[in-house]
Amino acid sequence: MSTPASHVIGRVSAVLRALSTARDDGASTTWLAQQTGLARPTVHRLLVALAEEGQVDRDQRSGRWFLGPELYLLGEVAARRFDATRYARASVHRLATATGESAFFSARRDEETVCLLREDGDFPIRSFVLYEGARFPLGVVSAGLVLLAMRSDREISEYLGRVDLTTRWGDTHSPDAVWERIGRTRETGYSVNPGLIVEGSWGMAAAVFGPSGSPDWALTLTGVETRFRPDRRAELGTLLLHEAHQLTQRIRTRS
Template sequence: MVVQAPFPATGPALPGGAQAVDRALALLAAVGRAPPEGASLSSLAQVAGVAKPTARRLLISLMGAALVEQDAGTRLYHLGAGAFLLGLRAGRRHDMAELAADCVARLARDSGDSAFLLVPQGDEVVCLMREEGAFPIRTHALLAGDRNPAGVGAGGLALLAALSPEEAAATLDRVAPATAARMGEAAAHLPADVALAREQGFALNPGRVVPGSWGVAVPVLWPDGRPAAALTIAAIDSRMGPARQAELVRLLRAETALIEARLARPLTPGASPAPQPTLRTPRG
């Protein structure tokens, strides 16, 4: 069987060596994070940590693969059609927002508080979804589309705790300046918070990012054990006593198990949806 490539491989070959590949991927990621108007060569080179001539050569190769394109008028760079096609194909395999939408909605309904879906992206954590519960006092520490350094918030802690202790420690070292800027002195608690989350099997953020805003989270794992996402419930501190933490963890684990079962299912066109859970609890 011949599988057609999702983008044309007609551009010049990338410079040799794994370092060149790493640099090209860093540039591609930087283009993907650029604002809608695009990114300049100088800004991309700075973000990727390469000289402008090197960035230009790598971008030309990425353009040849249709992963990046340059606006003829502004000379700014954007993601290309090849990146779009890859994204579509990846979405068919594991669109996390689609897989977890009903789970996040149930968490918000059954807890009465705010429920979130977060995914790791490099050394950052991105909030894909936020659903509001019925309780009138809410925490607004995290909105859909927000991104934070790894370890910030309950979801970030849960994702780090799902890694090996060595990998989590290395990640915390890399993001230390960013977490200090986001959390101030509270960032010093992160190593202990990650260790406790690993021991307990869930993560707790006792108002370290925004005073009075607490969160509890459980990681969602790929079949190979790597963290795919985190489900989080956040509430004001008065609603996060030990007994209620245990109840929220129970809700989170039930929905996490459902998402993990969906991730483990083979990709079969026309397959029926995964069975829905029977878990129902009164609003908190």
Template structure:
């Protein structure tokens, strides 16, 4: 075996191990059974087990001795903390969230993409006394559910979007009845045309929202900003006004990211 072949095999093993780590992380801290990892990775059970053993030795993954399921290990937490010190979307977005809530009077949100899901990081309340309760900090929904999550989905390149659609379709079929493939297709097209996503009360009746994507300097979609309000405050003219506010603040956040990561 040549040196190039050895290096190629080693790189493939690293890629496989890291893909399994990502799959486990997508479960949001819950334990993952072996059957799910083999099904979602497309790898054989012996290969998955071999990769998991390597991750366990490094402390990135641990196995429950009773259930035999897998979860993120303590070293994953340490790595996450180190990454957060360099890059924390909430830190970059906090000023914008306050400005959006103050200017609109409604609740503003920042969400971050986590695999096939969008997770709400923060909710900033506006002054308007009647508030929608559809999204709270820590809530996790499949991409496409809600304005922010739809903005994330629609901002993906076509190839990535096609793969993500396959992943979220079964998720949406479980508890998100109004998010049919036809509705998702229409919402993506509308978002791409307008530059912002609209949730017309699909998840929770009378709770509407506008969302825009936030991208990294590399072009990768990181998360989204959104504003939610009751339906009576979401007429067409106001939708456009809110969208302008969100696009303005998303541009500010992206500029901060470029400066922080040395792209300017």
């Protein structure tokens, strides 16, 4: 049973999560209200209180909000335990260099994936569906699909029975459609997003496992459709699986 305190904490967390997905130019109060489903006055009150604690910061000229310095300091401390990006940077770099595509490292956070790292290869045409800080539900984009596919059937069924992905992402994310892609992902070991979010923008991902054996992170490659022909997908999938396996071993041995 939720308490008044937990209700407030939930609202604060929703605002901070939404703010973390904003681009470099920050976010307006109205935009944050739209993203969280909260009333604009409520969001404004929460932001003012968070600013007093240094959790958020406001540009006085534009009025736009940013994550604050206190969160940076807290994150530095938390990173000592949870940050796998220090191990993933080399993998992301090798993937971008070897393929010419954009390479990413994402983490699973509850029922979402959060993009932590991006490095672009030398191919001049890129996809911008993913960027550092971007969040997607499990089952959406290639990282969310591969991390969902590596869960148990029971966990997947419970999740798809509880979450409606079609409202925002369309009929291509119905439970049957997601299950079909899960089947293909399990056969190959890597997932493929054939332009389901933005037409012509493809992605592939492989899961990285934590010390407990759970699929906690994903390595991703994205690019334009012409760069993801069937023969090249097999090549890219092999590279992804190799780097994901190497990164899994690195995380496990150094945890």
